[in-house]
Amino acid sequence: MSETRPGLTLPSEIADAVRSVNPATSRRGFLKASGALFISVWLGANPTERALAQTAAGSAGPYPIPDYLQLDTWIVIHPDNTATFHVGKTDGGQGTGTAYRQMMCDELDIAYDRATLVMGNTDITPDQGGSGGSDGIEVDGWPMRRTAAEARRVLLELASAALNTPVAELTINNGTIAVAGNPSRSVTYAELVGGRRFDVTLTGENINQIRGLAEVKPVQDLRVIGQSIPRYDIPAKVDGSLTWAVDVKLPGMVHARNVRPPVAGATLESVDESSVSGMPGFVAVVHRRNYLAVVFEREEQAINGARALRTEWTPPSEAPFPPSQDLFDYMRAQTPTSSSREVISGDPDAAFAAAAHVLEADYEVPFQGHTAIGPAHALADPSDGQMTIYSNDMKIYGLRLGVARFLDMQEDRVRAIYMDGPQVYGRTAADDVGFEAAFLAKELGRPVRVQWMRDEETAWDTKGPAYTFRMRGGLDAAGRPVAIEYEARALDYNHVGYNEPDTVLIAQLMGIRPAQPAQGGAALPSNQYGIAHQRMVGHVVSLPIIWETPLRCGNLRDPNGPQVTFAFEAFIDEMAAAANADPVEFRLSMIEDSAEDGQFRKARSLATMRAAAETYGWDSRPSPNPLMAAASGAIVSGRGIAYTFRSGTVVAIIADVEVNRETGRIFVKRLVCAHDCGLVINPTGMKYTVECGMLHGLSRALWEEVRFDNEKVTSVDWASHPTLRHSDTPESIEVVIVNGDPHPGRPDLPHYGAGEACHKPMIAAVANAFHDATGVRLRRVPFRPESVLDALRNQVS
Amino acid sequence: MAVVTLSVNGATHEVDIEASTPLLYVLRNDLDLKGPRFGCGLAQCGACTVLIDGVATRSCVTPASAVRGAITTLEGLSQNGQLDPLQQAWIAEQVPQCGYCQNGQILTARALLNANPNPSDSEIRAGMEGVLCRCMSYFRIQAAIKRTVQQSTASFFNASPAEKTGAAS
Numbered sequence: 024m025s026e027t028r029p030g031l032t033l034p035s036e037i038a039d040a041v042r043s044v045n046p047a048t049s050r051r052g053f054l055k056a057s058g059a060l061f062i063s064v065w066l067g068a069n070p071t072e073r074a075l076a077q078t079a080a081g082s083a084g085p086y087p088i089p090d091y092l093q094l095d096t097w098i099v100i101h102p103d104n105t106a107t108f109h110v111g112k113t114d115g116g117q118g119t120g121t122a123y124r125q126m127m128c129d130e131l132d133i134a135y136d137r138a139t140l141v142m143g144n145t146d147i148t149p150d151q152g153g154s155g156g157s158d159g160i161e162v163d164g165w166p167m168r169r170t171a172a173e174a175r176r177v178l179l180e181l182a183s184a185a186l187n188t189p190v191a192e193l194t195i196n197n198g199t200i201a202v203a204g205n206p207s208r209s210v211t212y213a214e215l216v217g218g219r220r221f222d223v224t225l226t227g228e229n230i231n232q233i234r235g236l237a238e239v240k241p242v243q244d245l246r247v248i249g250q251s252i253p254r255y256d257i258p259a260k261v262d263g264s265l266t267w268a269v270d271v272k273l274p275g276m277v278h279a280r281n282v283r284p285p286v287a288g289a290t291l292e293s294v295d296e297s298s299v300s301g302m303p304g305f306v307a308v309v310h311r312r313n314y315l316a317v318v319f320e321r322e323e324q325a326i327n328g329a330r331a332l333r334t335e336w337t338p339p340s341e342a343p344f345p346p347s348q349d350l351f352d353y354m355r356a357q358t359p360t361s362s363s364r365e366v367i368s369g370d371p372d373a374a375f376a377a378a379a380h381v382l383e384a385d386y387e388v389p390f391q392g393h394t395a396i397g398p399a400h401a402l403a404d405p406s407d408g409q410m411t412i413y414s415n416d417m418k419i420y421g422l423r424l425g426v427a428r429f430l431d432m433q434e435d436r437v438r439a440i441y442m443d444g445p446q447v448y449g450r451t452a453a454d455d456v457g458f459e460a461a462f463l464a465k466e467l468g469r470p471v472r473v474q475w476m477r478d479e480e481t482a483w484d485t486k487g488p489a490y491t492f493r494m495r496g497g498l499d500a501a502g503r504p505v506a507i508e509y510e511a512r513a514l515d516y517n518h519v520g521y522n523e524p525d526t527v528l529i530a531q532l533m534g535i536r537p538a539q540p541a542q543g544g545a546a547l548p549s550n551q552y553g554i555a556h557q558r559m560v561g562h563v564v565s566l567p568i569i570w571e572t573p574l575r576c577g578n579l580r581d582p583n584g585p586q587v588t589f590a591f592e593a594f595i596d597e598m599a600a601a602a603n604a605d606p607v608e609f610r611l612s613m614i615e616d617s618a619e620d621g622q623f624r625k626a627r628s629l630a631t632m633r634a635a636a637e638t639y640g641w642d643s644r645p646s647p648n649p650l651m652a653a654a655s656g657a658i659v660s661g662r663g664i665a666y667t668f669r670s671g672t673v674v675a676i677i678a679d680v681e682v683n684r685e686t687g688r689i690f691v692k693r694l695v696c697a698h699d700c701g702l703v704i705n706p707t708g709m710k711y712t713v714e715c716g717m718l719h720g721l722s723r724a725l726w727e728e729v730r731f732d733n734e735k736v737t738s739v740d741w742a743s744h745p746t747l748r749h750s751d752t753p754e755s756i757e758v759v760i761v762n763g764d765p766h767p768g769r770p771d772l773p774h775y776g777a778g779e780a781c782h783k784p785m786i787a788a789v790a791n792a793f794h795d796a797t798g799v800r801l802r803r804v805p806f807r808p809e810s811v812l813d814a815l816r817n818q819v820s
Numbered sequence: 821m822a823v824v825t826l827s828v829n830g831a832t833h834e835v836d837i838e839a840s841t842p843l844l845y846v847l848r849n850d851l852d853l854k855g856p857r858f859g860c861g862l863a864q865c866g867a868c869t870v871l872i873d874g875v876a877t878r879s880c881v882t883p884a885s886a887v888r889g890a891i892t893t894l895e896g897l898s899q900n901g902q903l904d905p906l907q908q909a910w911i912a913e914q915v916p917q918c919g920y921c922q923n924g925q926i927l928t929a930r931a932l933l934n935a936n937p938n939p940s941d942s943e944i945r946a947g948m949e950g951v952l953c954r955c956m957s958y959f960r961i962q963a964a965i966k967r968t969v970q971q972s973t974a975s976f977f978n979a980s981p982a983e984k985t986g987a988a989s
């Protein structure tokens with residue numbers, strides 16, 4: 024059996040980060056002298072040395088919070104004329120790390136392969152909040168660009184003094200500054216600051232606003248941005264050499280598995296430790312109120328122990344929720360716990376009264392899960408009065424702060440290190456498990472690794488909220504849309520936040536909770552439709568039990584967008600069909616009727632919709648396809664469009680579907696996505712993220728639903744909780760990059776996000792294409808074969 | 821406890837474990853391999869896939885003591901420092917999003933091509949059906965498999981007659 028090798032447990036970029044964190048200490052000479060031993064000792068004995076060294080100096084902990092106002096926090100220039108960038112983000116596999124590096128290289132004027140990037144390491148990288156909301160490029164990219172631009176400015180000043188030449192007469196080429204026209208008089212970045220600090224303070228009220236004296240480059244001068252540089256993280260993910268968060272091992276570590284209440288809201292009455300204490304490798308049973316875990320020396324022993332542990336639980340006095348088949352009726356019958364203010368324009372009542380044709384329809388979307396391919400996991404190391412958590416949690420800073428509060432530790436004695444992991448696309452059990460590992464590690468005084476099991480993950484992970492919608496629309500005698508009404512109900516009460524120490528699952532099970540549960544919310548649609556008379560409102564309704572329940576909500580990729588956009592864009596399609604209008608033209612004319620906004624969403628919506636139609640080869644006609652009504656045979660086909668925006672990104676998707684009328688199977692054959700997210704940092708990386716984001720939406724359209732009886736979730740594995748598979752993959756996917764800005768060549772073209780906008784209209788595009796093929800509307804997600812056959816039998820149209 | 825002998829990526833290892841221990845945990849925790857990963861423990865997802873004598877096998881439900889053949893993990897797929905053509909195609913097509921499932925995707929594709937070097941589109945879909953990706957990188961995975969097939973077919977047609985018939989060796 025091989026020994027655990029502490030020096031080899033961390034990926035090289037983290038080791039590099041550790042080496043580069045304090046360039047003032049002349050790491051080069053030291054490294055030369057001590058070689059790999061340095062890394063191995065530092066990481067193996069790890070926190071110990073640093074903790075002791077720093078605690079000796081005072082009461083400050085070993086992990087001071089990086090000061091984002093210091094340029095040195097963001098950029099390190101090494102003596103070999105390379106750079107390391109530190110950013111407070113994580114990359115869930117969308118290639119954002121590569122994109123951040125491109126942005127910073129461009130502003131710093133250094134070649135892409137001369138730089139490395141470190142992300143989400145709470146004592147090294149500045150707190151940009153981790154990831155979420157597809158705002159990495161749109162929001163967090165700006166401080167990255169500005170700090171790199173500022174570093175470039177400072178380097179030019181230093182070079183000016185060193186070369187005794189005004190800045191205006193200097194040129195930069197890949198980390199070397201020369202006198203214009205006299206390249207022999209030059210100095211490198213390394214010669215100016217390599218291995219030393221910039222000691223430059225930035226200004227700004229918060230991290231998003233920080234800036235130095237320099238301006239960022241105009242778009243026309245950008246060289247690295249806009250290139251499809253291959254993602255730096257992919258080779259090690261393909262050859263098996265990457266160390267993931269699941270792979271970290273520490274000397275003396277033990278394995279824990281949770282034991283969950285068998286019924287939501289149940290109370291743990293007794294635990295029979297003797298049922299497992301004789302098993303090989305037994306370390307401990309740990310419980311605190313309803314939180315319960317077993318700890319064993321080996322992983323498979325912990326799994327066996329969790330299964331064998333004898334416990335007694337008392338179910339709650341009332342059923343925690345209705346069974347999933349009754350969910351939507353339940354939601355419609357509830358009195359809302361909160362409602363948004365009605366958004367009214369024009370006079371909808373009068374417009375409906377005067378309308379020549381009024382349509383109504385209800386839509387339903389169930390709870391859907393994140394259900395990561397790899398269940399939640401974390402390793403916590405409690406040595407020497409500090410706590411280090413190795414995790415793939417994208418809210419890594421919240422994890423550090425939350426754990427510090429939960430365990431009543433000084434924040435600078437806790438650090439969280441982000442490492443690659445199975446992605447989850449939102450706020451999930453990846454948060455919860457970091458707290459569990461840290462709690463158990465502190466209890467036992469040993470490093471503890473926790474991983475959830477498949478059924479635990481699928482049942483207990485946070486859920487995207489369920490929704491019901493009531494839509495009403497009015498057309499005038501010419502078929503023009505004159506009024507629309509939107510009423511949503513979301514089962515989103517007590518939507519949990521980001522790593523608060525009183526809302527993570529372990530806290531709930533321990534009986535710790537905030538005075539007020541979160542109010543939740545029901546979102547309104549995002550579009551640029553100029554319908555004159557509108558009424559929009561969202562309500563939130565609650566389940567009987569809101570704590571210690573597997574039906575707890577947390578952000579899931581574009582938290583409300585797919586639900587809301589399904590209802591809204593499917594209903595717009597119903598209105599277009601009622602008007603006997605082509606669905607693209609119907610939408611274009613509504614967009615034409617809207618007012619422009621500060622992000623030019625009107626112009627960009629028009630351009631995006633037209634680009635989608637043109638790429639697809641859309642010919643004008645109303646839906647459903649008249650040819651299909653007469654079609655013989657099992658298979659009919661259709662096309663559907665859906666459009667929306669998310670933050671600054673505008674997107675239109677056209678789906679081609681084949682429907683097998685005998686089996687009920689929907690196959691999406693072709694997808695076209697027109698996508699305007701402004702300045703694109705890495706076109707290929709962006710397109711592939713959009714491909715996958717659309718298919719994630721397709722999975723939610725066709726398959727995903729959380730099912731439960733009136734006490735527990737019953738969809739707990741890949742058989743009971745189906746997902747998209749290889750056979751569902753479209754034969755063709757086209758992603759068209761659009762720049763619909765009215766001034767496309769403007770030097771300050773903004774960059775917007777790409778992870779979620781494409782995910783948002785996917786369900787609607789499929790439903791609309793299904794109608795085009797069959798003349799039947801699908802108004803309840805997911806569109807599994809059995810519901811498709813039901814809909815076809817009932818001929819809902 | 822039982823001493824189990826395993827051949828993994830060309831090396832022989834002896835481990836002293838409970839006979840029922842799934843191969844997955846022995847590879848990960850005793851042999852420190854990182855390719856096979858836990859996804860479901862139920863033979864439903866493919867994340868834990870290894871090759872045993874070239875056949876894709878789910879290590880989460882395979883007792884280590886039952887394994888007789890030669891095990892290849894993702895780490896062992898390259899030959900003489902050269903990545904497998906599938907791995908090269910995976911990089912060229914920039915397949916992974918998070919990448920967690922890709923061990924199972926690559927090894928299942930390798931087993932598929934071992935059995936059928938020139939699969940049709942529907943044979944690729946059928947052969948890969950049981951390997952799940954929650955980042956939905958399926959389109960890219962299929963593109964990488966097709967690229968590999970095309971390149972090996974192309975090199976077959978470009979090869980000398982002797983190479984085609986195997987007489988060159």
Ligand code: FES
Pocket residue numbers: 857858859860861862863864865866867868869878879880881
């Ligand atoms: S972990 Fe083995 S098939 Fe899922």
Ligand code: FES
Pocket residue numbers: 116396445446916917918919920921922952953954955956957
């Ligand atoms: S790439 Fe993330 S699960 Fe497949």
